[in-house]
Amino acid sequence: MSTSASSPASSAVSASSASSAGRARGADSPVFSVDGLWKVFGPRPERVPADPELTALTPAELRSRTGCTAAVRDVGFDVRKGEVFVVMGLSGSGKSTLVRCLTRLIEPTAGTIAIDGEDVRAMDRARLRELRRHRAAMVFQHFGLLPHRSVLDNVAYGLEIQGVGKAERRERAAGVVAKVGLEGMEHRRPGQLSGGQQQRVGLARALAVDPEVLLFDEPFSALDPLIRRDMQEEVVRLHHDEGRTMVFITHDLNEALRLGDRIALMRDGRIVQLGTPEEIVGSPADDYVREFVRDVPREQVMTVRTAMRAASADEAARGPAVAPETTVSQAIEAVARSGAPARVMEKGRCLGVVDSAALLGVVAGTGSAARGEEVA
Numbered sequence: 603m604s605t606s607a608s609s610p611a612s613s614a615v616s617a618s619s620a621s622s623a624g625r626a627r628g629a630d631s632p633v634f635s636v637d638g639l640w641k642v643f644g645p646r647p648e649r650v651p652a653d654p655e656l657t658a659l660t661p662a663e664l665r666s667r668t669g670c671t672a673a674v675r676d677v678g679f680d681v682r683k684g685e686v687f688v689v690m691g692l693s694g695s696g697k698s699t700l701v702r703c704l705t706r707l708i709e710p711t712a713g714t715i716a717i718d719g720e721d722v723r724a725m726d727r728a729r730l731r732e733l734r735r736h737r738a739a740m741v742f743q744h745f746g747l748l749p750h751r752s753v754l755d756n757v758a759y760g761l762e763i764q765g766v767g768k769a770e771r772r773e774r775a776a777g778v779v780a781k782v783g784l785e786g787m788e789h790r791r792p793g794q795l796s797g798g799q800q801q802r803v804g805l806a807r808a809l810a811v812d813p814e815v816l817l818f819d820e821p822f823s824a825l826d827p828l829i830r831r832d833m834q835e836e837v838v839r840l841h842h843d844e845g846r847t848m849v850f851i852t853h854d855l856n857e858a859l860r861l862g863d864r865i866a867l868m869r870d871g872r873i874v875q876l877g878t879p880e881e882i883v884g885s886p887a888d889d890y891v892r893e894f895v896r897d898v899p900r901e902q903v904m905t906v907r908t909a910m911r912a913a914s915a916d917e918a919a920r921g922p923a924v925a926p927e928t929t930v931s932q933a934i935e936a937v938a939r940s941g942a943p944a945r946v947m948e949k950g951r952c953l954g955v956v957d958s959a960a961l962l963g964v965v966a967g968t969g970s971a972a973r974g975e976e977v978a
């Protein structure tokens with residue numbers, strides 16, 4: 603049995619701007635399905651997950667008793683079709699190991715992994731190659747570009763490996779180059795590009811093979827903040843346009859909140875909380891998560907769906923209308939402008955109202971909204 607943390611309120615709305623595309627396309631069938639996953643480094647690793655005495659040890663005790671490091675400890679989750687699934691945690695928490703296990707770039711020690719219902723651990727080498735080339739493409743922090751090839755040929759490289767003919771792969775590559783904003787640079791070499799532009803080439807190369815899911819391993823952490831922001835917006839835009847499933851590793855909370863439909867927060871190889879940005883910020887599962895999200899501007903993450911209360915008949919009939927996904931910060935503007943509580947409207951129905959007291963309660967971190975309790 604997996605002990606992964608799954609939030610009870612997982613149907614709550616994400617504050618992420620990427621979430622609507624995700625949900626619109628998001629039939630609930632998972633792309634990846636992971637259960638009871640372990641990755642243990644060290645001597646005779648398979649004994650660790652199988653021995654309750656060893657699994658009960660702290661990471662330091664386990665290391666001194668066995669010489670082993672459990673980089674991933676009994677983790678389970680689904681990645682749903684069309685969502686941006688963020689794996690977040692401090693350095694050494696197990697993010698890279700976990701995501702590399704999904705396509706067996708690292709061999710798991712125990713547990714199950716399925717992609718579209720197919721058992722990844724049972725795949726032979728040919729099937730695995732196919733998985734990595736066609737179905738789950740990885741974008742790394744170090745772009746791994748070929749220095750003597752042009753931008754266009756770097757982007758076409760994955761298609762070349764797939765055996766696509768030259769004319770077709772150049773045409774497809776040119777389309778993707780334009781999509782990531784590199785038009786006009788097709789014939790440059792990677793050395794003639796900035797770091798941000800090189801990362802765009804890496805992204806384009808992964809996109810060119812049209813994979814079902816894109817796996818990002820801290821792709822933007824080497825970029826300066828402005829370019830990083832640019833690239834994050836690029837990812838959100840791509841996600842909106844294409845609804846492609848993405849798994850995104852980061853140690854940056856703001857990046858996680860900006861991009862994630864759902865976030866798995868890792869600590870010492872375990873998922874300590876899995877939920878929407880709003881759930882993680884509004885209802886931290888424990889003190890560790892609470893400390894992690896302490897400085898997040900709550901009003902930019904929490905939505906009026908969480909902050910609202912039931913409306914009286916009079917309130918339901920007037921006042922500015924806002925959608926349930928509206929952030930508290932946006933609603934403050936609407937309420938300040940009209941001077942009346944805002945009605946939270948969905949398909950012509952008034953779900954509730956938010957007044958200035960409730961909105962301020964979220965900002966101040968007090969009241970039911972601040973605790974992430976939804977109105978029935």
Ligand SMILES: Nc1ncnc2c1ncn2[C@@H]1O[C@H](COP(=O)(O)OP(=O)(O)OP(=O)(O)O)[C@@H](O)[C@H]1O
Binds near residue numbers: 643673695697700853
């Ligand atoms: N090949 C290996 N052999 C032994 N231990 C390893 C190996 N790879 C990773 N580890 C250990 O596993 C743990 C998780 O590492 P991992 O790289 O997955 O963390 P991470 O969260 O991705 O960190 P970072 O953000 O620094 O990349 C760490 O304690 C690391 O030292």
